[in-house]
Amino acid sequence: MRKKYQVFISSTYRDLREARDAVSWAILKLRHIPAGMEAFPATNDRGWKVIQRTIDDSDYYILLIGARYGSMDEETGLSWTEKEYDYAIENGLPVLAFIRDRSAISLTDADTTEALQQKLAGFTDRVKANHLYQTWTTVEDLAHKASTSLRTHIDDDMDDGQERRGWIRGTEDNDDVAKQLARLVEENSKLRERVNTSDANRSPEIVVKGGSNSFSSGQATFRFSIVNVGSCSLVIERIRWFWRWPPGPTHANEYAIQTAKPIIVAPNESSRSINVVLNPSEVKRETSLSLSASAYKNNIQITIEVTARSKPYDITKTTSATLVGDLIEPLPHPRVTPPQAPARHLSPPPP
Incomplete structure (x- = not known):
């Protein structure tokens, strides 16, 4: 048989x-x-x-x-x-x-x-x-x-x-x-x-919530938090932020997440406040302009891109949201970006 x-x-x-x-x-x-x-x-x-x-x-x-x-x-x-x-x-x-x-x-x-x-x-x-x-x-x-x-x-x-x-x-x-x-x-x-x-x-569902921005000594600090509006916990795996001074090009930066202290957000909870800083030297180098409080409030565009993974389902999703000004689209992506690399300036790929 x-x-x-x-x-x-x-x-x-x-x-x-x-x-x-x-x-x-x-x-x-x-x-x-x-x-x-x-x-x-x-x-x-x-x-x-x-x-x-x-x-x-x-x-x-x-x-x-x-x-x-x-x-x-x-x-x-x-x-x-x-x-x-x-x-x-x-x-x-x-x-x-x-x-x-x-x-x-x-x-x-x-x-x-x-x-x-x-x-x-x-x-x-x-x-x-x-x-x-x-x-x-x-x-x-x-x-x-x-x-x-x-x-x-x-x-x-x-x-x-x-x-x-x-x-x-x-x-x-x-x-x-x-x-x-x-x-x-x-x-x-x-x-x-x-x-x-x-x-x-099970897919990560997030909202980027803007906080109070500040301008001091020519340096602009933008604050935000990540709100988990989904039904399962999630781990923030990557944060990239982009700035643009219209009509100029878009510039991409990486936010360094400490691997020893991952950002974990429970359902209906918010992450800690996250700061990204735009230095006047970077603006000057890329645009030949001097950053002022009124200028960055009225002209600059800041877009946040968050990659999150749901627990325990291992479903990864990337979400983009505007922090200041209009949403920057399309967002540049480098060909190879090491995960959780130190914060640095990334040039957009050639057209």
Whole structure:
């Protein structure tokens, strides 16, 4: 009697969505059952119990590692992917690990903080030390390797007399098995529906609220705060501010966020007051004008650009808002900007 094996796929969600889909199709082509709770954030005990039950019902565990550590369980400090891995190991599931080759990782795919990069490196080293693994570059490469490895592992287990439990087509004699499979399918369907309908509520929603500006000794200070009007907490990952003296060009500056003290804003709360300073020497250098109190109030344009990430869903969104004058559009973007770099002047790219 032919068995179908359930294969749990574990990975971070948004950055490896295509990779995970490719592996799922590869498993289906082998006539086995892909499973995974990556689209359902286990933010409470009930969610984690569903994940545990799904792993309990699985026969093999496929781990995909990319360039992100993923959202973390606040209680343990581990990512949900690493928690799933630890639970699979505790329950004796065979692990098939696939680690993305560094040459295939772009800057935009990687974690932006040193702390997350270190956690990812530590997790990757654990996997490399305890399991055979393969590297991959493209989703096609990954799908081929995952399919070959799974088929080989199943054959080896059968040859060694260690065949996994698997699933068998339901009959009148094994109604319990059929009911368990139906329950799993229904739970997965409901949870994915919840994810699809609530994605909008998980996206960062912010408002930039202007404060009192000041002018002293030719130096203009602009104050603002970031209001979280969404339904989940968020982390401010990047702040850029732009100034323009019409009809001149737009100038971009980076606000340095201290990685040791990230800006975290709870729902319906405001961040601390944030100051950006425009020095007269910079205005003089770029416009040949001398900044005065009346001049900056009546002529200058200041636009703030905030990049925020929602917790624990890892959805990133960038929002622009005017602080003084009209909104500057379009905003210049440098080709390569190191995350959370020290404040400095950035020249706009050539047209």
